[in-house]
Amino acid sequence: MPKIYITRPIPVSAVRLLEETFGKDAVRMWPEDTIIPRQKLLQNVAGVDAILAILTERIDDELFDAAGPQLRIVANMAVGFDNIDVPAATRRRIPVSNTPGVLTETTADLTWALILATCRRLGESERFLRSGQWKCWSPTFMLGTDVHGKKLGIFGLGRIGQAVARRARAFGMDVMYYDPTRYEFPREAAMGVRYVEFDELLRESDILTVHCFLSPETRHAFGEAQFCAMKKSAVFINTARGPIVDEPALARALKNGDIFAAGLDVFEEEPKVHPELLACENAVLLPHIGSATEETRAKMAEMAARNIIQRLHGEVPVNCLNPEIL
Numbered sequence: 001m002p003k004i005y006i007t008r009p010i011p012v013s014a015v016r017l018l019e020e021t022f023g024k025d026a027v028r029m030w031p032e033d034t035i036i037p038r039q040k041l042l043q044n045v046a047g048v049d050a051i052l053a054i055l056t057e058r059i060d061d062e063l064f065d066a067a068g069p070q071l072r073i074v075a076n077m078a079v080g081f082d083n084i085d086v087p088a089a090t091r092r093r094i095p096v097s098n099t100p101g102v103l104t105e106t107t108a109d110l111t112w113a114l115i116l117a118t119c120r121r122l123g124e125s126e127r128f129l130r131s132g133q134w135k136c137w138s139p140t141f142m143l144g145t146d147v148h149g150k151k152l153g154i155f156g157l158g159r160i161g162q163a164v165a166r167r168a169r170a171f172g173m174d175v176m177y178y179d180p181t182r183y184e185f186p187r188e189a190a191m192g193v194r195y196v197e198f199d200e201l202l203r204e205s206d207i208l209t210v211h212c213f214l215s216p217e218t219r220h221a222f223g224e225a226q227f228c229a230m231k232k233s234a235v236f237i238n239t240a241r242g243p244i245v246d247e248p249a250l251a252r253a254l255k256n257g258d259i260f261a262a263g264l265d266v267f268e269e270e271p272k273v274h275p276e277l278l279a280c281e282n283a284v285l286l287p288h289i290g291s292a293t294e295e296t297r298a299k300m301a302e303m304a305a306r307n308i309i310q311r312l313h314g315e316v317p318v319n320c321l322n323p324e325i326l
């Protein structure tokens with residue numbers, strides 16, 4: 001009987017899937033909805049065949065050493081895998097999998113919620129009303145910026161970037177993108193997007209939304225120089241990963257009026273949020289809830305579980321990130 005360790009309570013349908021396949025005793029799970037202390041994690045993975053991890057766990061050489069040579073897969077319950085040292089796993093011939101696709105639409109929905117909330121100052125407005133300050137309608141009160149008909153800039157036109165672009169059509173927007181890979185013209189036309197270089201994306205976007213993955217190239221891709229290059233009326237959105245943005249530089253840009261507002265679902269050192277960002281009324285800040293719906297979290301957990309089942313049955317996991325080792 002294989003041993004499977006789950007690092008945090010996940011939707012029950014996925015746990016059931018693993019238990020029905022391998023038996024109840026095969027599956028152990030950290031029972032508390034808190035980050036498992038590192039030492040406990042290292043102890044609890046000793047001797048396991050598979051780990052179902054979430055993005056708060058650092059999966060690296062230290063953890064592989066603690067698990068032991070029988071470890072046959074790490075299945076991450078996220079599409080992003082910047083918490084995993086994939087080259088280290090590859091050196092040890094341990095497959096790593098993620099959960100692409102199933103969270104695309106849900107994360108695009110949340111991105112749009114942030115675009116609208118930020119442009120129309122929903123956070124500020126609600127705080128104002130709840131604090132009892134609203135006394136009367138005013139022609140000049142809480143003026144935001146229109147979304148429809150504006151120029152939307154997408155940084156990273158992958159699965160989520162494209163889903164965001166599809167929604168932009170309904171708002172009659174001019175959609176531009178920057179990505180290291182440019183699509184062929186017929187594909188761009190079908191998606192209703194046009195390619196621009198990064199500096200033009202910065203200069204031209206009314207709303208700029210980030211959808212690349214975190215990598216050495218994208219870390220701090222947005223800093224002081226980039227915010228200064230944007231329109232003073234621009235709105236900046238990040239639902240990808242916090243370290244893509246230099247947070248102190250963003251806080252300064254918001255404070256100095258270099259850009260109009262920002263909407264963020266992700267932060268450099270989660271769950272810490274830079275105190276100057278917390279002080280910015282023109283920032284809408286969410287606690288990393290991009291994929292947080294009942295339906296999508298169940299699909300993500302089930303996908304991670306299925307990757308484990310495939311691997312332990314001797315198949316190549318369908319979402320394997322390093323299939324060359326198998």
Ligand code: NAP
Binds near residue numbers: 156159179211218289
């Ligand atoms: P994806 O399909 O892999 O898209 C990422 C895109 O970024 C690709 O088109 C990629 O281009 C592009 N890219 C790579 N390097 C770039 C660079 N230097 N500059 C600009 N673009 C670059 O991934 P996805 O499924 O859309 O997910 C994107 C990211 O969103 C994930 O990695 C994750 O970090 C984040 N995410 C967050 C949440 C949340 O809860 N907030 C939820 C889901 C996902 P190439 O293909 O040419 O490399």
